[in-house]
Amino acid sequence: MKKLGVAILGLGTVGGGTYEILTKNHDKILKVDEIDVEVKAVLELNKERALALGVKEENIYTDINQVVKNDEIDVVVEVIGGTGVAKKFIELALENGKTVVTANKELIAKHWCELEKIAKAHNAGFYFEASCVGGVPIIRVLNEAMQANNLESIKGIINGTTNFILSKMSNEGLSYESVLKEAQANGFAEANPTADVEGYDASYKLSILSSLAFNKKVPLSKIYREGITNVDTTDIAYGKELGYTLKLLAIAKDTPQGVEARVHPAFVKDDNPLSSVSGPFNAVMLHGDMVDDIMLYGRGAGSL
Structure with a gap:
């Protein structure tokens, strides 16, 4: 069995939905794929929002450096949106060897090549299936x-x-x-x-x-x-x-x-x-x- 620590950056509509999927379907993923997925951290300024979703208080962070330097985290999910802070956070995650998953279509459309180069330089994964067409797996079909x-x-x-x-x-x-x-x-x-x-x-x-x-x-x-x-x-x-x-x-x-x-x-x-x-x-x-x-x-x- 493989353990996979996940950090979610932002708990808005998409981030909250991501947290719900990973926690609600934890046992199914463990049984089918033999991967123990655990949300180890969420980066969220609104502490009450995170607590309302069921996030443990010790897993709520406001400092991105504490997240990307955490050895228990393998995958960083960026759902903040935009091309400002989100881009900086993704770059930090990739530079620290974390695999990044993002739903940020604006960022991918504008900075895809740049981010892919950073991922390759640090042997990190970079995935953006969720950036296009909601839950439809269109990118995997094309690739x-x-x-x-x-x-x-x-x-x-x-x-x-x-x-x-x-x-x-x-x-x-x-x-x-x-x-x-x-x-x-x-x-x-x-x-x-x-x-x-x-x-x-x-x-x-x-x-x-x-x-x-x-x-x-x-x-x-x-x-x-x-x-x-x-x-x-x-x-x-x-x-x-x-x-x-x-x-x-x-x-x-x-x-x-x-x-x-x-x-x-x-x-x-x-x-x-x-x-x-x-x-x-x-x-x-x-x-x-x-x-x-x-x-x-x-x-x-x-x-x-």
Whole structure:
């Protein structure tokens, strides 16, 4: 049996969900994989939040150096978000030989190569499956299962917040403003929803996914971006009359002229599988030269 000490940096929506998974499913992981996973530390300024989740007081830290210097910790999970403090903490963890797991799509989209070099220099693991499409294992599929294919295109709904909003507007005829408030109350949208509703979040994910799919760096600056803040119920109603559903799509194609990548609202025919992806769920359609079309589907917003 192998012991694995884990530190979680940040106990917000995603961090709290991560802690719950690792503690609730501890016995299952131990039985199936013979790995004794134990959360040895959480880095969290809000002590009451950590205690409410069941974290032992002696495992609550506010100093990153105490975490990365702890020999009992093998894996550091970064769920703080952003590119400031989170980047510094990841660098410190990697430099101390800790394997890092992160859900930080903005950081990966902007600093992937830089962080990967640090990981290799210190023989540390660096994983970011959770950075794209929620619980859907899309990165592992691109890295492993699809390696025999030349991928030609990616098309999908990769932001759960905007899909929740557009689905509610479509199904119930509600306004953008009222549904946004509901999304925030349900934990599907942040207090400041700009990254989601303006398409930044989807752009970060598309940069990562298209870079992996096409084996070439697709920078954010080359991705066209448009959010959903100007969408109203009239737009959706006209689409319905013509047999279309409005979705925020992320699309990337590998063409002879280069990679074309864009994020924007688009009408999807009602007979297209993507039109039925509703609420906080995500779906990605991949087209390969050998496998043709496949679709991956799963939850894309929320803590679990």
